Structure formats: structure tokens, C-alpha cells
Amino acid sequence: MVDRLRAPELRGRRWLNTGGEELSLVGLRGRIVVLDFWTFCCVNCLHVLDELRPLEQEFADSLVIIGVHSPKFEHEGRPEAVEAAVERYAVHHPVLDDPDLVTWDAYTARAWPTLVVIDPEGYIVGQMSGEGHGPGIASLVRELIGEHSARGTLRQGDSPYVPPSSDSTQFRFPGKAVPLGDGGFVVSDTAHHQIVLLESDLRTERARFGGPEVFEEPQGVCVLPSDAAERLGYDLLVADTVNHRIASIRLSDGRIRTEAGTGEQLRERSGGGAAHKQPLSSPWDIVWWLDRAVIEMAGTHQLWALHLATEPENNTVAVLAGTSAEGLRDGAADEAWLAQPSGLAVSASGDRVWIVDSETSALRSIVVDDNGFRLETHIGEGLFDFGFVDGVRSQARMQHPLGVAEAADGTVLVADTYNGAIRRFDPVTQVLSTALTGLSEPSDVLPLDDGLIVVESSAHRVDRMRLPATAAAEGGAGRVRRSATQIAPGAVELVVHFEPPAGQKLDDRYGDPTMLMVSSTPDSLIRSGGGRATGLARALDLDSSVGDGVLHISVRAAACDASGPDGEVPEHAACHLYQQDWGIPVRLEAGADAVLDLHLRGV
Numbered sequence: 001m002v003d004r005l006r007a008p009e010l011r012g013r014r015w016l017n018t019g020g021e022e023l024s025l026v027g028l029r030g031r032i033v034v035l036d037f038w039t040f041c042c043v044n045c046l047h048v049l050d051e052l053r054p055l056e057q058e059f060a061d062s063l064v065i066i067g068v069h070s071p072k073f074e075h076e077g078r079p080e081a082v083e084a085a086v087e088r089y090a091v092h093h094p095v096l097d098d099p100d101l102v103t104w105d106a107y108t109a110r111a112w113p114t115l116v117v118i119d120p121e122g123y124i125v126g127q128m129s130g131e132g133h134g135p136g137i138a139s140l141v142r143e144l145i146g147e148h149s150a151r152g153t154l155r156q157g158d159s160p161y162v163p164p165s166s167d168s169t170q171f172r173f174p175g176k177a178v179p180l181g182d183g184g185f186v187v188s189d190t191a192h193h194q195i196v197l198l199e200s201d202l203r204t205e206r207a208r209f210g211g212p213e214v215f216e217e218p219q220g221v222c223v224l225p226s227d228a229a230e231r232l233g234y235d236l237l238v239a240d241t242v243n244h245r246i247a248s249i250r251l252s253d254g255r256i257r258t259e260a261g262t263g264e265q266l267r268e269r270s271g272g273g274a275a276h277k278q279p280l281s282s283p284w285d286i287v288w289w290l291d292r293a294v295i296e297m298a299g300t301h302q303l304w305a306l307h308l309a310t311e312p313e314n315n316t317v318a319v320l321a322g323t324s325a326e327g328l329r330d331g332a333a334d335e336a337w338l339a340q341p342s343g344l345a346v347s348a349s350g351d352r353v354w355i356v357d358s359e360t361s362a363l364r365s366i367v368v369d370d371n372g373f374r375l376e377t378h379i380g381e382g383l384f385d386f387g388f389v390d391g392v393r394s395q396a397r398m399q400h401p402l403g404v405a406e407a408a409d410g411t412v413l414v415a416d417t418y419n420g421a422i423r424r425f426d427p428v429t430q431v432l433s434t435a436l437t438g439l440s441e442p443s444d445v446l447p448l449d450d451g452l453i454v455v456e457s458s459a460h461r462v463d464r465m466r467l468p469a470t471a472a473a474e475g476g477a478g479r480v481r482r483s484a485t486q487i488a489p490g491a492v493e494l495v496v497h498f499e500p501p502a503g504q505k506l507d508d509r510y511g512d513p514t515m516l517m518v519s520s521t522p523d524s525l526i527r528s529g530g531g532r533a534t535g536l537a538r539a540l541d542l543d544s545s546v547g548d549g550v551l552h553i554s555v556r557a558a559a560c561d562a563s564g565p566d567g568e569v570p571e572h573a574a575c576h577l578y579q580q581d582w583g584i585p586v587r588l589e590a591g592a593d594a595v596l597d598l599h600l601r602g603v
Contacts, residue, residue, distance in 0.1 A: 004123040007033075007116070008106035010066070012098040013079070016086050019162030023066070023094055025122055030155025032063045032144050033118040034137060037104060039072045040085035041358065041400050041418075042112045043282050043298045043340050044131055044581075047265065049089055050242065051134035056093060058138065061156040062145050067095040070104035072112065072482070073386060073400050075418035084441070084458045086164070088173045088191055093161050101482065110485070110598065111582050117141075120148045120155065128601040130580025132267065136501030136601065143502060169460040170203075171196070175219040176285065176343075176403070176444045177455050177462055181226070185446075186236060187455070187462055188218045195221060195238055195249060202453070202462050209249050214256055216242035220285030220344070222293060232308055237293055239283040246275075246283060246295065246306060260295075260306050260317050267577040269300045269324035275315035280304075287344045289353050290368070294320060296341040296355070301326045303333075303341065303355075303366065321366055321375055326581045327521065327552055328360040328382050333373035338364075339383060343403040343415065343444065354412055356401040361386040363404065363414055363425055363432075378412075378425060379432050382521055383550065383583045384482075388419045388475030396432035397477050398423060403444035403455065413452070415442040419475070422454065434471045484587040488594040489544030494518065494529075496536040498600040500559035504576065507569045513558040518551065525549035525586075536600075544588055553582040555600055 007025055015022055025033065036052060038045035052065055069085075071077040076085075077099035086095055098104055107116055107127075115133055117126035117140055126140055148154035172191035179185055183200040189208075193215045197206040210218070220239035229235050234250040237259065245261030260275035261283075271278050281299025286306075288294075293306040295317075302322030308315050321333035329337035339359035346353050352367040355375075362380025366373055379396050387397030401423075403415030412425040413435065422436040422445055441458035451466040496516060500506060506513050512534035520526045529540035536555065560575040562568060580600055 007118045007122055007124050008103070010035075010068070010096050011102050011106070012068070012096040013100075014097050016083065016095040016097060017091065017161050017164060018094045021160065021162075023096075023160055025118065028064055028160075029122055030120045030153065031157070032059070032120055032141055032148075032154075034063065034065045034141075035068050035107070035116040035118065036065060037068045037070055037107070037109045037112065037114040037116075039070060039076055039112050040082070040089065041072055041076060041340075043284075045113045046089060046242075047131045047282070047299065048113045048115070048133075049091060051131065052137075053092075055134065055138055055141065056159075059141050059145070060159060062154060063141055064159060065093040067091055067093060068098050068103050069095055070098045070101050070109070070112075073418050075399060075420075081441070081458070083164075084173075087166060088458075090191075092163070093159070105483070110584060111580060117144075119144055120153045126601075127599050129582070129599055130578065132576065132578050133601060135576065136504075139501045139503060167460075171460050171462065173457050173460065174443070174455050174462055175217075175457065176221055177446055177453060178221050178223050179446060180223060185453070185462075186221050186223060188221050188238070190217050190219060190457075193217065195236070197251070198462075202464065207251075207254070209254055209256060215240050215247070220283070220287075220296070222286045222288055225288060228288065228291075228308070232310060237286050239286045239295065241282050241284060241298075244280045244282065244299075246280070246286065246293070257312065259308060259312055259315055266297075266300060267579065269302075269579070270319065272318040273316060274313070275306060275317045276313060278317050280317075284340075284342045285344045287346050287353060289346050289350070294344065294353060296344055297322075298340045298342055298358075300324045301338045301340060303338070321373060325517065325519070325552060325554060326359065326383070326583060327519075328357065328362055328377060328380055330364075330375050330377050332371070333366060333375055336375040338375075343401065345404045345406055345412075347406050348408075348410070354404045354406060356404045356414060358400045358402055358417075359383060361398045361400055363398070363401070363412065378427070378430065384585055385477070386418075387477035388416075388421070388473045389477050390431075390433050390473045392431055395477075398432075402457075403442065405445050405447055407447040408449070413445045413447055415445045415454070417441050417443055417457075419473075421471075421473075422452065434473045435467050436465060437471055437474055482585065484548065484585040485596070486589045486592040487542070487586050487596055488592045489542050489588040489590065491594060492540045492542055493595045494538045494540055494553070494598070495595065496553075496555045496598045496600050498536055498555075498557045498578065500557075500601070503561060503563070504559040505562045505569060507558065507560040507573070507575065509569065515554075515556045517554040520552060521550045522546065525551070542586075542588055544590075546588065548585070548587050551582070551584045551586055551596075553584065553598065555580055555598075557600060
């Protein structure tokens with residue numbers, strides 16, 4: 001007999017999307033509840049929002065989905081920022097604003113996203129981390145509906161969701177802006193799901209392309225060089241982020257065509273080959289470099305290269321940089337780590353591409369030399385370090401930047417999004433300074449001879465601005481407020497729990513269908529047990545002299561539909577990939593637990 005665990009009550013600062021009503025698990029008794037612990041900086045959390053939408057429709061009278069917004073960055077704890085994110089990402093269920101991580105801690109969440117399933121009697125029946133759990137949750141909900149209908153403990157009814165009001169503006173959460181060669185500009189009007197051509201006044205519209213039936217939350221836009229445009233027969237490339245594709249637009253007639261991606265999200269975190277057969281994962285920005293399109297694949301923490309042919313079926317893609325591990329590690333491009341790269345800019349000399357790595361609050365670049373492509377970090381320390389500080393690299397801090405551009409004088413401008421600022425980095429002196437403050441989530445910046453164009457995403461506008469005579473950073477250094485996990489030094493057992501959904505099983509016909517990759521920051525934290533290997537458990541030896549650090553853990557498990565007469569996996573069964581990355585801050589303490597339990601999926 002397994003003891004059932006009563007779900008802790010939901011406590012936070014306030015409720016959104018409920019019309020002012022406060023919800024409680026007691027009041028929801030009789031309904032199936034799914035808690036989605038998310039934070040709006042996290043691309044994996046945004047993927048899960050999309051995975052949950054079909055469940056909201058299918059089980060509308062039995063299931064209540066509640067978002068628990070537990071912030072990573074300081075900015076994400078601000079009330080107005082949470083409200084904007086709920087609208088920006090079309091969250092159509094109640095959201096508990098949990099800025100102090102009270103409910104996060106009550107449920108011992110360790111990763112964004114974490115999902116918890118609560119049955120109609122108020123007991124936890126499932127907990128899982130990462131993406132890809134939509135079908136499994138749907139299967140569990142069906143089981144719970146059948147069980148509790150039979151027992152008379154299921155209470156059906158309308159959702160407690162109450163939609164908020166929204167203003168009408170020319171742009172809605174615009175993402176990126178790029179110049180046309182004739183003085184006009186192209187803007188991704190992200191929440192309107194359109195690409196807009198503007199005159200030089202930034203108000204008069206020449207044309208709009210797309211709409212919800214064509215694009216979904218487009219971000220980066222690339223204007224092709226004239227010779228490439230003539231050869232290829234179109235003018236723009238668009239990172240169609242939520243549709244997981246790269247599209248092209250021909251301005252002469254408005255034709256929109258897919259150049260890369262299948263419309264499905266990439267789960268394998270690797271790939272290459274024919275672009276039309278290769279799934280992508282949240283492409284966020286795109287530039288033209290070395291006769292190819294370079295794509296920030298935010299969903300897999302990588303850069304990809306897209307080689308374009310005159311016939312789209314001959315387009316090819318390949319990973320350019322990043323192993324898919326989330327973090328900050330320089331060096332050879334195929335060994336480096338990135339963390340949700342979200343802005344690109346080609347240097348004037350063409351010898352490098354500037355990158356803003358949003359989850360490490362970093363400014364980085366990729367260069368090519370005789371030894372191939374390599375990544376360098378200019379500002380940034382790691383996944384949990386951020387702030388608003390000017391100075392040299394060891395001092396300077398940013399907070400989740402999303403845009404970057406190189407100015408005529410060779411300095412690099414950064415849209416320091418969560419600090420509401422434009423920062424300036426001097427590659428010669430290696431010093432970061434502040435150029436402009438008081439902005440509303442700037443997501444891109446373009447330098448002009450007499451000032452800047454800034455995309456103020458949460459202010460729903462694209463404006464020219466002049467730089468003040470002086471400006472300064474307005475805060476200090478900070479770290480993510482998430483509590484460090486205390487763990488024993490020396491021998492530690494890492495165990496990732498995974499229970500396939502009903503009707504699925506781990507398929508070991510061709511070997512172990514799991515993969516566990518473990519590393520740390522600093523590297524010296526792990527004396528042995530790091531690296532990549534099959535299996536869901538690992539013996540680690542942690543160096544007591546290090547004290548504090550971060551464990552980086554990536555896991556994958558493949559489960560297939562077991563539909564044979566004896567529950568075996570048939571030859572051509574449908575298979576499903578479950579995966580998650582954890583960056584877990586740890587503190588080594590004598591006497592602490594020597595087992596680290598993580599849940600990829602547990603019931």
C-alpha cells in the first residue's frame with residue numbers, strides 16, 4: 001500500500017485570469033488539476049504552454065490547468081511583467097503569481113517546467129519535468145475521469161478562467177526590427193503574428209504579411225543581400241518561432257514559403273540534412289553570414305546553418321554550434337554550450353557574429369579561423385548570475401538580453417531586456433556601459449547616425465531615440481533566488497525517475513533507450529561520474545573542497561506504444577521521446593542527503 005500525498009495548498013501574491021477570484025485546491029475538489037510551474041524567460045516552458053492547449057479543449061469540463069508562475073530572474077517577479085507575459089503567450093487558464101517561490105518550494109520543484117497532476121480528491125498522482133508530456137497527461141486524465149466517474153468523486157463544470165481585457169495597438173509585443181536598403185524597416189509584430197514593412201517614419205505601413213493562419217509568434221527577420229535575393233527569388237527570411245520553421249517572403253507579390261522545418265518541434269536535439277525534412281525547435285533570430293543563414297535555435301540551445309538553394313527541396317541545414325547542453329562554455333563550436341540564444345548581429349568586418357545568450361545573461365560571439373568555428377564570451381558568468389552593473393567582464397552584469405547590434409564605431413549595443421536598458425560593450429577596452437534606461441522590455445536595437453531605433457516589446461512600439469549625455473546602471477549583481485540543494489560531499493547517487501504513461505514501455509529491443517549526461521560548473525565539482533552514458537542512475541563523487549556549484553543534468557528516455565497481446569512493443573510501434581535539462585545549484589554539506597532524486601516522469 002503506497003501512502004498518498006495530499007497536494008499542498010496554492011499560495012502566492014495574487015491570481016491572474018480569474019476575474020479577481022482567489023482559487024484554492026479545496027474549492028476545486030472534484031476536478032482534476034494540472035499545475036504548470038513556469039517562468040516566462042524559459043523557452044521550454046513556452047513549449048509546454050502549447051502542449052497543454054489541446055488538453056484544455058479536450059477535457060474542458062473535467063480538467064483545470066493552473067499556471068504557477070515562479071520566476072527565475074528578478075524582473076520576472078514584477079507584477080506588470082507577469083501580466084504582460086500572460087497576455088504575450090496567450091495563457092488561457094488561471095495563473096498563480098508566485099514571486100517568492102512559496103508554492104514552488106511546497107511542491108519541491110527543481111526545474112522549469114515542472115508539471116503536477118492532482119486527482120479529484122486532492123492527492124498528487126503524477127509529477128514530471130520537461131517537455132513532451134502532453135500525451136501522457138492526456139492518458140492519465142482519461143484514467144482519472146473513468147475512475148472517479150465510477151466512484152462518484154468527479155465534479156464537472158466550467159473553467160474558472162476569466163479572460164483579461166486587452167488594448168488595441170499598432171504593434172503587439174513586437175520582437176525584432178531590421179533595415180531595408182531603401183530607408184524602410186521590417187518589424188516582426190509577434191503577438192499579431194505578422195511581418196510589417198514600415199516607411200522611415202516607423203509609423204506608415206507599406207504592407208503586412210501573414211497572420212495567425214500563416215505565422216505564429218514570429219521573431220527574427222533577415223533581409224537577404226541583393227545577390228542572394230536575386231538568385232533565390234525572395235527577399236526576407238523569417239524565424240517563425242512557434243511554428244518551428246524558417247519561412248521566406250517575396251515582397252513583389254507577398255508569396256510566403258517554407259524554407260526549413262516540418263512544422264513539428266525537434267525532440268532529438270540534433271539533426272541535419274534536407275531542410276524540409278528536418279524538424280526545428282523555436283528558431284528565434286536569423287542573420288546572413290558567410291553565404292548562409294545562421295539561425296538561433298533557442299529550443300535546443302544551438303546555432304544552426306541553413307544553406308539555401310534555388311529549389312527549396314534542395315535546402316540543407318546543419319548544427320553550427322552547441323551540443324544542446326544549456327550553459328556557458330566556450331571553445332570549439334561543436335563542444336561549446338549556449339543557453340537560449342535570442343539575438344544575432346553580424347560584425348561590420350564580417351569576421352564574427354555577435355550573440356546574446358539570454359539564459360546566461362551573456363554577450364558572446366562566434367568566429368571562424370583556420371581551426372574552424374569557435375565561441376567566445378565577452379560578458380556573462382553562468383545560468384544563475386545576472387544583474388545591472390557596468391564595468392569589465394568580471395564585474396559587468398546584464399539580465400536576459402534579447403537583442404544585439406554593432407554600431408558604426410565598432411561598439412556593440414545590447415537590448416538588455418529585463419533591465420529595461422540599452423547597454424554598450426567596447427570590444428577594445430572590454431568594458432560594458434549603460435547607454436539608455438527606463439525602457440519596457442526592449443527586445444531589439446538598431447544603431448543610427450543620430451541615435452537608435454529601439455523595439456520596446458512590452459510597450460508595443462518601435463521608436464527612434466536619442467542617447468542621453470550620461471547614463472548608468474541602476475542596480476547591482478544578483479543571483480537566481482532559487483534555493484541551493486544541500487547534498488553530501490563525496491559519493492552521491494543521482495537517480496532520475498521515469499515511469500512511462502499507461503500503454504507505453506521503455507523499448508530495449510535495440511539497446512538501452514535512455515541517456516544521462518552530467519557535468520558541472522565549476523568542472524572540478526565532479527571528481528568522477530560525469531559525462532554521457534545510458535541509464536537513469538549515476539554514481540557521482542563530489543569534491544568537498546569546492547563547496548558550491550551547479551550540476552548540469554540532461555536526460556532522455558524513449559518509450560514506445562505497447563500494443564501487443566502480452567504488452568510487448570510491436571515492430572513498427574509509435575515511440576515518444578521524453579527529455580529535460582536541469583541546472584541545479586548545490587551546496588555541499590556534511591550530513592546532507594547522499595541521494596539526488598529527480599523526476600522526468602513519476603506517477
